[in-house]
Amino acid sequence: MPERILIHNADYIYNLAGVSPNSPPQDILIEGNIIAAIGPKLDEKFGDVKTHIDATNKLVFPGFINTHHHLFQAFMRHVPQMQNQRIDQWIAEATSRAKKMDPEAHYWAALSNMAELVLSGATTTTDMLYLYPNQYDHQELFEATIEAAKTIGVRFHPYRGSMSRRDGLFEKDVLEESEKIIEHTRDIVDKFHQKAGDAMVKVGIAPCTIFTNCAYDYEQAAALAIRYDINLQTHLGESKFETRYVLEKYGMTPYQLMESLGWKDSRVSLAHCIEINDEDIDRLAQNHNSVSHCPTSNARSPIGQTGVAPIAKMLQKGVNVSIGVDGSAGNDSSDMLFEMRAARTNQGIPEESTYLDPEQIFYMATEGGAKALRWESNIGRVEQGYCADITIFDIHDSIGHIGAWDKAGSLISCSSKRAETVIINGEIIVSEGRLTKIEERQLIKKATTKWKEAFGK
Numbered sequence: 001m002p003e004r005i006l007i008h009n010a011d012y013i014y015n016l017a018g019v020s021p022n023s024p025p026q027d028i029l030i031e032g033n034i035i036a037a038i039g040p041k042l043d044e045k046f047g048d049v050k051t052h053i054d055a056t057n058k059l060v061f062p063g064f065i066n067t068h069h070h071l072f073q074a075f076m077r078h079v080p081q082m083q084n085q086r087i088d089q090w091i092a093e094a095t096s097r098a099k100k101m102d103p104e105a106h107y108w109a110a111l112s113n114m115a116e117l118v119l120s121g122a123t124t125t126t127d128m129l130y131l132y133p134n135q136y137d138h139q140e141l142f143e144a145t146i147e148a149a150k151t152i153g154v155r156f157h158p159y160r161g162s163m164s165r166r167d168g169l170f171e172k173d174v175l176e177e178s179e180k181i182i183e184h185t186r187d188i189v190d191k192f193h194q195k196a197g198d199a200m201v202k203v204g205i206a207p208c209t210i211f212t213n214c215a216y217d218y219e220q221a222a223a224l225a226i227r228y229d230i231n232l233q234t235h236l237g238e239s240k241f242e243t244r245y246v247l248e249k250y251g252m253t254p255y256q257l258m259e260s261l262g263w264k265d266s267r268v269s270l271a272h273c274i275e276i277n278d279e280d281i282d283r284l285a286q287n288h289n290s291v292s293h294c295p296t297s298n299a300r301s302p303i304g305q306t307g308v309a310p311i312a313k314m315l316q317k318g319v320n321v322s323i324g325v326d327g328s329a330g331n332d333s334s335d336m337l338f339e340m341r342a343a344r345t346n347q348g349i350p351e352e353s354t355y356l357d358p359e360q361i362f363y364m365a366t367e368g369g370a371k372a373l374r375w376e377s378n379i380g381r382v383e384q385g386y387c388a389d390i391t392i393f394d395i396h397d398s399i400g401h402i403g404a405w406d407k408a409g410s411l412i413s414c415s416s417k418r419a420e421t422v423i424i425n426g427e428i429i430v431s432e433g434r435l436t437k438i439e440e441r442q443l444i445k446k447a448t449t450k451w452k453e454a455f456g457k
């Protein structure tokens with residue numbers, strides 16, 4: 001029989017349908033990697049439980065889902081030269097640094113970012129690795145991130161990113177031939193993509209942006225996505241530079257261009273969408289595309305743009321919105337609670353909108369994320385039959401939460417807090433606020449040594 005974990009006496013479970021605040025505390029029974037039952041006093045019905053977790057007065061959530069990241073950028077945190085650049089110059093800075101990162105550096109950078117994500121309650125993360133310098137084996141670069149996910153035990157949805165456009169904006173030795181990108185994408189889908197609902201690795205495709213990739217890459221990615229039944233992602237509406245570039249070259253908006261290239265179904269998630277007009281938001285909703293909202297990196301966007309995506313408007317129009325922490329050269333942190341807090345508060349900046357409700361943010365970070373990855377039948381809910389991806393917070397020992405009236409809401413308005421327990425696919429990955437599969441001091445030591453070696457620090 002599969003091993004059993006019993007989460008006992010939970011009086012707050014986010015999204016547990018039909019349970020009012022006055023209902024008796026619930027138990028959650030995990031069998032193997034699945035949530036087998038939810039109900040009061042399950043300890044009296046089911047014996048042979050290996051691990052008991054007391055959830056009295058704690059907050060139980062479906063594990064958070066991070067829908068946009070560039071994991072390698074853990075080694076590019078707070079680079080002074082990248083703080084206030086135009087987007088094309090910023091990419092050029094990232095590119096010159098990426099050329100110094102071998103597969104081992106990618107492994108330690110990915111592991112560092114994944115560890116931070118998991119400690120902030122994430123159980124699934126995406127990645128978009130778009131820089132494949134010529135001097136390294138591309139398969140080894142991609143595989144390093146898969147190895148990191150296995151080491152820490154996080155559910156992983158990497159997108160095979162790319163850059164190919166040869167019009168002088170970027171250095172040639174990081175640009176790939178379109179046919180090679182397609183070939184490598186096929187190889188990694190064959191090797192790593194798992195179709196099952198409880199998969200630990202699913203692969204997608206992601207041309208980086210329309211000014212780093214040619215239109216052909218987008219058309220081919222859309223065709224591959226249908227053929228292999230996988231997901232698509234790209235950066236869209238991130239800067240005025242991009243809007244001008246597409247308008248001059250193609251005579252349409254970036255979103256209209258995406259539609260014309262076949263990017264118009266639920267496989268598509270678009271990171272940022274700051275520079276997007278009302279008609280395009282309508283089309284986004286009609287096409288069932290998702291938006292990966294990255295509020296912190298949006299806010300630090302280059303000079304001359306708003307920095308706040310019109311998320312409240314998108315929600316009103318029925319667009320599925322999820323949360324992405326984005327790469328650590330654009331955000332510097334991979335903390336899901338921090339990003340959820342930014343998603344809530346940044347909507348208070350435009351005149352016509354105000355703070356979002358915590359419920360809206362929790363939805364984005366759980367079911368919204370699952371929907372963006374077309375994984376909503378298996379992850380994103382604490383519900384019988386779903387994968388056992390569960391995060392538990394305890395705020396009672398936190399100075400930063402004294403006096404909070406709405407305990408759950410305080411998670412994204414008061415201080416950020418380490419998750420007390422994180423369970424992924426039925427395995428306890430964080431216990432009492434510490435990683436279980438990695439020794440944290442060793443991770444810091446080894447990752448820092450590799451960072452110094454890569455950049456001569």
Ligand SMILES: [Zn+2]
Pocket residue numbers: 068069070235271326327
């Ligand atoms: Zn990004």
